[in-house]
Amino acid sequence: MGFIDIKNQPPFKFSVAQLHDYQTEFGELMVQINVAYETYGTLNAQGTNAILLCHALTGDAHASDDANGTGWWEPLVGPHRTIDTTRYYVICMNVLGGCSGTTGPASIKPYSDQVYGQTYPVITIRDMVHVQYRVLQQLGVKQLHAVIGGSMGGMQALEWSIMYPDIVEHAVIIAANAEFSAMGLAYNEVMRQAITSDPEYADGNYANLGKFPENGMRIARMVGMITYRTAKLFDERFGRSFSDQHLFDPEVGRYLRYQGDKFLARFDPQSYLTLLRAMDLHDIGTERGGISEAFKKIRAELLWIGIRDDLLYPPEKIRETVAKAQANGVIASFAEIDSDYGHDAFLLEFEQLEALISPFINQLYLGEQAL
Amino acid sequence: MGFIDIKNQPPFKFSVAQLHDYQTEFGELMVQINVAYETYGTLNAQGTNAILLCHALTGDAHASDDANGTGWWEPLVGPHRTIDTTRYYVICMNVLGGCSGTTGPASIKPYSDQVYGQTYPVITIRDMVHVQYRVLQQLGVKQLHAVIGGSMGGMQALEWSIMYPDIVEHAVIIAANAEFSAMGLAYNEVMRQAITSDPEYADGNYANLGKFPENGMRIARMVGMITYRTAKLFDERFGRSFSDQHLFDPEVGRYLRYQGDKFLARFDPQSYLTLLRAMDLHDIGTERGGISEAFKKIRAELLWIGIRDDLLYPPEKIRETVAKAQANGVIASFAEIDSDYGHDAFLLEFEQLEALISPFINQLYLGEQAL
Structure with missing residues (x-):
């Protein structure tokens, strides 16, 4: 087999x-x-x-x-x-x-x-x-x-x-x-909600239906990226810079969205949820x-x-x-x-x-x- | 007038x-x-x-x-x-x-x-x-x-x-x-993405169309609640408790969802976005x-x-x-x-x-x- x-x-x-x-x-x-x-x-x-x-x-x-x-x-x-x-x-x-x-x-x-x-x-x-x-x-x-x-x-x-x-x-x-930790559980819950509440998640059946919860995955990755870094790093790297092209678009936000977009190509949503749960239960x-x-x-x-x-x-x-x-x-x-x-x-x-x-x-x- | x-x-x-x-x-x-x-x-x-x-x-x-x-x-x-x-x-x-x-x-x-x-x-x-x-x-x-x-x-x-x-x-x-701060901008960006990427947001025209981006608003409030509290508080109040009814559902997650749901009744999404931007620009x-x-x-x-x-x-x-x-x-x-x-x-x-x-x-x- x-x-x-x-x-x-x-x-x-x-x-x-x-x-x-x-x-x-x-x-x-x-x-x-x-x-x-x-x-x-x-x-x-x-x-x-x-x-x-x-x-x-x-x-x-x-x-x-x-x-x-x-x-x-x-x-x-x-x-x-x-x-x-x-x-x-x-x-x-x-x-x-x-x-x-x-x-x-x-x-x-x-x-x-x-x-x-x-x-x-x-x-x-x-x-x-x-x-x-x-x-x-x-x-x-x-x-x-x-x-x-x-x-x-x-x-x-x-x-x-x-x-x-x-x-x-x-x-x-x-x-x-x-x-x-409880704080880890809290962040995992936000990421889980972001993915599962995306209509493209389709109750977990997205892959068989040819869908993909892009928005939910992008938000989950953005949340993750914030927790993986520090305020000091964001201050030093991005500070309060706003994009010239989009007056009200902070650079740190563009960075997070970029990281979220990159993530879409390389990770499966249900796999992500499965691993979040494994961490929750640790x-x-x-x-x-x-x-x-x-x-x-x-x-x-x-x-x-x-x-x-x-x-x-x-x-x-x-x-x-x-x-x-x-x-x-x-x-x-x-x-x-x-x-x-x-x-x-x-x-x-x-x-x-x-x-x-x-x-x-x-x-x-x-x-x-x-x- | x-x-x-x-x-x-x-x-x-x-x-x-x-x-x-x-x-x-x-x-x-x-x-x-x-x-x-x-x-x-x-x-x-x-x-x-x-x-x-x-x-x-x-x-x-x-x-x-x-x-x-x-x-x-x-x-x-x-x-x-x-x-x-x-x-x-x-x-x-x-x-x-x-x-x-x-x-x-x-x-x-x-x-x-x-x-x-x-x-x-x-x-x-x-x-x-x-x-x-x-x-x-x-x-x-x-x-x-x-x-x-x-x-x-x-x-x-x-x-x-x-x-x-x-x-x-x-x-x-x-x-x-x-x-x-840059960290504040980062969290605001996540909340903004959660609301605006919800299909029910309808490019901001939800109210005139009779829609409401519930999922996005719930997630935004959950993110907000995490940033308003501390790891110590979550540890002491929820610890690693999981719901009996739903073995894998952590209590801290239920609490955040509850706070998110309560928020839906009392806040307008575009108003929330407007005030986030005002904070961004502070x-x-x-x-x-x-x-x-x-x-x-x-x-x-x-x-x-x-x-x-x-x-x-x-x-x-x-x-x-x-x-x-x-x-x-x-x-x-x-x-x-x-x-x-x-x-x-x-x-x-x-x-x-x-x-x-x-x-x-x-x-x-x-x-x-x-x-």
Whole structure:
């Protein structure tokens, strides 16, 4: 059995792993899942030199440069870079529910000629991790030297350390916390309303009807962009400039609309809604007796990185979480990135990221080399 | 000449002043403007005991309690309250461009049988102030003991002190700054997109077509509500509660939708857009050679009040502005309200507001009484 997924192809080459009969956390059976992934470097014979990169809400499997061009973490991933592909076997997968090669709402539903759309199951961060685990098994990975991610990717990295404590040695959790905040839920609700109230959304059946909720998606992306940046950045970059051609059109508004328009071409609305819901449901304490109990399962060493002025994941709240992790026996450290970018710094402040991540993931490995 | 404005009636009684032939800052002639206002207390013979209250974006002329029920600043305005109506003659007017009695986009356009809609002129904060000035002239007011406002009302209070320096004795500017910020412009753009991209907006002609952009207005209000509150408040009030009936529906989302739905009944979309644009254009330095030059016109004593964690008007930015005002010869003081409400504290933290405003507006007046 091999369903061809014609509607769900990102503009780069990738490998595809096939999984069968995966049951989601909420009990839905998915008879086949395709998982798009890229790898860089070579797995060692023991299967222990792997590093898994987990992408954020609108990311994809294309983390680094190769024949496909630049990836989202390219300055950090490659030969002799922070995540050194001459030493490590690096894997990045498009998440379950995504729209860049992995089976998601824009994929053709098995035994049908229509896309999943609104019939796609509710997915959790834990579902994403379980699926990644099964792909790693196929690839022969026995240990994860590190699992690393920012924002929704950080949620996955944290869940990895809890769900598969014997496999994860290091986890780097950037701009994410142990649970999604009420303010995060609030912004997600606005984005969800923008998309679902667009008549072109057609109750989620837009793809099969040849429609697309452009206006809703544009507004959702504009809201997202505001939360990913800071007031200081907008002040410095746009200030109170208004377009000459349109006297009353502020430049910052034009920028947001431009970002919204760019987004339309590359993301599926129902996939976006699916991932928003996964973020909403992120709470490591769920079904585990609370956050402290969840922390007690962790065996990996954790590095948490917060970003100053991150509207969605304030570093002072992450710091509190790290203290709670430590109080529950986790070897965890915290560092803060100083950036005017705000939340998006995890995709932009590569020098600071390198300075924090490189010692954390490379010292032990280099130590082992020296033995 | 007296146009009857059947479409633009708030649910309380108010007085109406009529102005003729007002030319807006951008040069459009309005042949008639109705201004809805309420007054409390009695004007003295010299016309010098007046206090003008300026309302915020979605406010109205109904500031205090009377036969109409509770107003938006009722705990502060009344007999023997902070703004003591046994001493002061208090006036509050619905702003030009509003939708609660004053001529706005939902009003019938003169010499037509249709509402203004998208043909309503671009309005500035300064237009609002000029119109208020002309109404005060009709009422016999010679001096303003104080002009007081929060948010968009604070912009008006500040412009009053610059535009009519010989009339204003005290100005209280709460949760507002000398110019609207890039982040404010960004949020306004999202709200504008939400409304104008709703097909029911019909390019601004919805009212004449019997339509109403409910979805856009709901989303705009949801965005607004997020910016008026704080992460801490949402954390404490809603946390990560999800509705039992709808497993994946966060309570904070339900709350925002509820606020959005409530808003539909009481605000006109084109009026909202008109006032957003007025806020966008707020910059006391425009056409005055910059902010410092604008400050040099002020003769009133200023009290600026910032609110901790105000996302739109951070108190540290207001403090910088107050220093600039002082450097340009303005007698200005700054105080900060400590509140988890964020921006909306100017409508909620009455005890703190009283403690700051009462000495500022009452000490001099009481001093005069004692002479």
